Amino acid sequence: MVLLDTEGVTVIDCAPGVTLTQILEQLRISEISNVLISHADEDHVGGLIALLQEPGITVHNVYVNPDAQKETEIWNDVRWALRDARRTKDTKIITSLTSELTGSLDNGEVHVEVMGPSPELVLGDHDLNGRRLTSNSKSAVIRLVHNGRPLMLTTGDLDGIGLQNLLEEVADIRADILVFPHHGGKPGGSDPKEFAAEICSRVQPRSVIFSIARTRTGFPRLDTIEGVAQVAPQAHIACTQLSQECATNTPSEFKHLLDYPAKGRGKNSCCAGTIRIDVGRDEDYQHFNEAHGVFVASLEPTMCRTQVTMAVPLGTKHPAA
Numbered sequence: 001m002v003l004l005d006t007e008g009v010t011v012i013d014c015a016p017g018v019t020l021t022q023i024l025e026q027l028r029i030s031e032i033s034n035v036l037i038s039h040a041d042e043d044h045v046g047g048l049i050a051l052l053q054e055p056g057i058t059v060h061n062v063y064v065n066p067d068a069q070k071e072t073e074i075w076n077d078v079r080w081a082l083r084d085a086r087r088t089k090d091t092k093i094i095t096s097l098t099s100e101l102t103g104s105l106d107n108g109e110v111h112v113e114v115m116g117p118s119p120e121l122v123l124g125d126h127d128l129n130g131r132r133l134t135s136n137s138k139s140a141v142i143r144l145v146h147n148g149r150p151l152m153l154t155t156g157d158l159d160g161i162g163l164q165n166l167l168e169e170v171a172d173i174r175a176d177i178l179v180f181p182h183h184g185g186k187p188g189g190s191d192p193k194e195f196a197a198e199i200c201s202r203v204q205p206r207s208v209i210f211s212i213a214r215t216r217t218g219f220p221r222l223d224t225i226e227g228v229a230q231v232a233p234q235a236h237i238a239c240t241q242l243s244q245e246c247a248t249n250t251p252s253e254f255k256h257l258l259d260y261p262a263k264g265r266g267k268n269s270c271c272a273g274t275i276r277i278d279v280g281r282d283e284d285y286q287h288f289n290e291a292h293g294v295f296v297a298s299l300e301p302t303m304c305r306t307q308v309t310m311a312v313p314l315g316t317k318h319p320a321a
Contacts, residue, residue: 001154001179003144008033008107012142012154015211015263016046021054022261023274030056033107036097036114037064038140038156042074043183049077052085059085063097063105065122067135097140098122099169110279111145115153115173116166127165136188137162143175146279150174153203155181160190163199177277178205180228183212184220184239196227205232207289210239214269217244225303236289237304238272240264246271246302256291271296 002023003010009032014020024032037045045064052059062082067075085091098119105112117138125133139156153175158166159182166173178200181187187195200208208228212219220239228235241264242250250268257265262273272292277285296302 002027002029003107003110003112004029005106005110006108010105010107010112011035011051013038013044013156014047014051015043017263018047018050019261019263019274020047021050021057024051024054024057026260030058032057032059033061034105035059035062036105036140036142037062038097038142038154039065039135039138040067040075040078041135041157042072044156045078046074049081052081052089052091058089059091061092061094063094063101065097065117065138065140066095067138096122109146110151113143113145114140115143115170116141116162118165118169121165127161131161131164133161134159134188136182137165139181141166141173143173150176151279152177152179152277153205154179155199157182159188160195161188163187163190163195167202173202174204176205177207177209178203179209179211180220180224183216184210184224185218186221191223192221193223193227193230196224197231200228200235201231205235207236207238207285208232209272209275210237212239212241212243214241214244214250214264214267219243220303222303236293238275238289238292239304240272240274241269242271243303246296246304247299251295251299254295256288256295258288 001012004027009029011032051057082093086093097114098117099114100119102113121127122138127133136157136159139158139162141158142154143150144152153173186192210220228237252268254270257270257273258276260274260276262270264270265273296304
């Protein structure tokens with residue numbers, strides 16, 4: 001995700017491939033203030049190597065929680081790329097992305113809140129209640145707020161134990177848009193439907209986005225969608241690519257897609273593709289939701305079909321917000 005603010009640019013997670021650098025090139029962005037990596041899994045960190053090595057882009061700060069247990073080839077490659085960027089571009093590597101950083105990551109009008117993990121949570125393999133933690137449990141949860149209005153909540157691959165720790169630490173995690181954890185997959189040992197219902201009941205989203213790849217089956221899960229629909233029946237549901245669970249064959253026309261690079265676009269496998277949200281221009285995002293809803297309605301029955309045409313305008317305020 002790219003946050004283009006008035007005084008700087010923030011990137012949250014870097015998926016593998018060239019889509020991120022293509023988007024930055026199209027937006028004419030050559031300088032990034034902060035890169036925030038939610039956790040060390042390849043699908044969230046794999047694109048960081050290309051970003052750091054891009055000659056025309058300078059990254060000033062990279063924030064990531066250390067994960068010594070990640071002994072994967074890609075994680076080691078990321079560490080090498082970070083070392084080279086530190087030496088040649090003076091990139092600062094901050095080995096902590098916790099709630100202590102809230103207030104120090106703003107680059108203009110949007111307030112960047114790191115809601116979790118708490119600093120003590122990243123210090124061990126178990127939480128303070130003795131529950132086993134994984135890399136997913138420690139995923140950074142980041143909320144973007146503008147003029148007191150919670151716009152978006154990004155959750156990495158947060159699992160059930162991570163969510164419990166988050167809710168024990170933070171009472172209010174509401175946001176208009178929820179980027180759903182773990183691409184809508186299984187949240188660790190938790191029941192997917194119950195997990196989805198719990199997080200959506202707390203976030204109260206107007207839109208739920210699933211970042212998925214068509215080549216990976218089972219994302220999002222049907223029981224996850226059912227959990228979302230149970231507590232947020234009017235939320236607009238959008239997947240970045242077209243799940244195989246929704247369409248066996250890919251359609252030939254995608255008139256609703258915005259004019260930005262999107263992974264899978266060349267193979268006609270996008271669903272929502274790359275989404276742009278302009279702060280203060282809710283009508284543009286609402287128009288996109290409506291066009292996306294028409295596209296989904298043209299397909300064979302889909303998991304989210306009953307939800308996509310019922311979106312509540314983002315201008316609607318949260319209760320007591």
